Amino acid sequence: MDHFQYKNGALFAEDVALSEIAKEVGTPFYVYSQATLERHYEVFAEAVKDIDATICFAVKANSNIAVIKTLADLGAGADVVSVGELKRALKAGVPADRIVYSGVGKSRSELEFAVQTGIRQINVESEEELELLSEVAAAHDVRMPIVLRVNPDVDAKTHAKISTGKSDNKFGIDWTRAVEVYQRASNMAGVAPKGLACHIGSQLTDLEPFRAAFRRMKEMVGELRGLGLDVSRVDLGGGLGIPYDERETPLPIEYGKLVVEELGDLNVEFEFEPGRMIAGNAGLLVSEVIYVKKAPSKTFAIIDSAMNDLMRPSLYDAYHAIVPLVEAEHVDDMQSYDIVGPICETGDTFAKDRQLTRLESGDLIAFRTSGAYGATMSNTYNSRALIPEVMVKGDKFAVIRRRIEIEEQMDMESLPDWQS
Numbered sequence: 136m137d138h139f140q141y142k143n144g145a146l147f148a149e150d151v152a153l154s155e156i157a158k159e160v161g162t163p164f165y166v167y168s169q170a171t172l173e174r175h176y177e178v179f180a181e182a183v184k185d186i187d188a189t190i191c192f193a194v195k196a197n198s199n200i201a202v203i204k205t206l207a208d209l210g211a212g213a214d215v216v217s218v219g220e221l222k223r224a225l226k227a228g229v230p231a232d233r234i235v236y237s238g239v240g241k242s243r244s245e246l247e248f249a250v251q252t253g254i255r256q257i258n259v260e261s262e263e264e265l266e267l268l269s270e271v272a273a274a275h276d277v278r279m280p281i282v283l284r285v286n287p288d289v290d291a292k293t294h295a296k297i298s299t300g301k302s303d304n305k306f307g308i309d310w311t312r313a314v315e316v317y318q319r320a321s322n323m324a325g326v327a328p329k330g331l332a333c334h335i336g337s338q339l340t341d342l343e344p345f346r347a348a349f350r351r352m353k354e355m356v357g358e359l360r361g362l363g364l365d366v367s368r369v370d371l372g373g374g375l376g377i378p379y380d381e382r383e384t385p386l387p388i389e390y391g392k393l394v395v396e397e398l399g400d401l402n403v404e405f406e407f408e409p410g411r412m413i414a415g416n417a418g419l420l421v422s423e424v425i426y427v428k429k430a431p432s433k434t435f436a437i438i439d440s441a442m443n444d445l446m447r448p449s450l451y452d453a454y455h456a457i458v459p460l461v462e463a464e465h466v467d468d469m470q471s472y473d474i475v476g477p478i479c480e481t482g483d484t485f486a487k488d489r490q491l492t493r494l495e496s497g498d499l500i501a502f503r504t505s506g507a508y509g510a511t512m513s514n515t516y517n518s519r520a521l522i523p524e525v526m527v528k529g530d531k532f533a534v535i536r537r538r539i540e541i542e543e544q545m546d547m548e549s550l551p552d553w554q555s
């Protein structure tokens with residue numbers, strides 16, 4: 136359940152009419168419901184309450200400091216993949232000892248920063264990274280807690296571009312090598328191996344791939360313990376899918392049950408890294424129709440947001456429900472539209488042949504389920520502004536990132552001496 140509902144024909148975020156926000160901040164903008172963010176975190180926490188669990192919100196899904204702080208205030212940790220995300224998490228008030236750091240390409244300076252910050256753990260994804268981390272941590276007189284991210288060679292049955300657990304994906308250490316690498320790590324300076332991690336992909340709509348990965352993790356923990364090695368943590372990553380359309384997706388409670396069923400007797404601390412499940416349905420992208428253009432074979436609704444603001448449709452052919460801000464009175468007046476942005480690429484298409492109530496220039500529409508991987512993946516292609524993000528709580532709203540205009544972006548550029 137989210138907190139974006141129609142009241143008297145107008146779409147509200149909690150107790151604020153979205154048209155009111157549009158009037159104040161202009162379109163397009165992202166809007167998040169604090170109550171939905173909180174509710175999703177609580178639902179996930181409830182689902183894993185029977186095990187020792189640290190929930191580390193995957194900051195890549197939504198890195199706005201106000202969003203991270205909302206979750207940190209409920210006790211969330213953070214899963215970060217860059218020093219930039221680490222700095223955001225710290226600024227939002229996430230305690231360092233609740234931050235885990237994943238990613239295949241952490242640089243020396245990033246490792247140095249993480250080691251000095253004293254975060255909970257680094258999820259090591261290759262032997263080369265292990266060697267570098269060992270050197271960096273030892274030089275700082277630190278024994279850095281690590282887990283090895285394992286690639287379990289499991290097909291997550293999700294979009295190929297966001298599947299991460301097959302052996303031909305770049306992520307993690309191949310499961311057939313993991314025990315040997317762990318053994319090696321336990322004799323290295325600067326690192327303290329605590330356990331294993333896996334993350335097989337994002338937007339999983341079937342629990343079976345999770346089960347397969349969990350079983351592989353369990354086998355490996357058994358093997359490591361059999362060798363007398365200590366394993367006290369297992370990080371199960373994120374990946375739980377959410378409904379973008381009417382198809383059902385597994386509930387967090389079912390996922391939690393699966394974890395208990397498969398791994399409940401492991402006697403470890405678990406870490407989870409949910410991103411989409413928490414932020415996805417907590418956000419909308421609101422946009423205005425600029426023109427409605429009839430072509431011989433179809434009608435285009437050209438709107439003021441574009442693929443640079445919400446990349447998911449053009450990148451993954453992802454579906455986002457599109458709804459009007461003013462509930463249509465005549466639902467029998469449905470028409471077919473291609474919803475497109477102003478960018479100079481045909482790929483700048485949000486939806487094809489979408490049945491919507493009649494649209495006119497000036498109408499406001501919203502893309503549902505845009506709170507995860509929306510603003511974080513936006514960019515300034517075609518020299519467009521970065522759009523505002525707004526947070527709603529009850530009957531209040533606040534701009535949590537202002538529009539970053541092109542003038543400001545140009546201020547970051549300079550001419551080489553020989554041109555000035």
Ligand SMILES: Cc1ncc(COP(=O)(O)O)c(C=O)c1O
Nearest residue numbers: 193334337373374408409410411
């Ligand atoms: C290592 C890692 N953890 C967590 C996540 C968050 O995934 P999701 O948003 O699907 O929960 C991702 C992204 O897929 C990831 O790569």
Ligand SMILES: N[C@@H](CCCC[NH3+])C(=O)O
Nearest residue numbers: 195297337338447507508
């Ligand atoms: N960016 C992707 C998810 C990738 C998850 C990152 N590991 C999406 O929008 O669905």
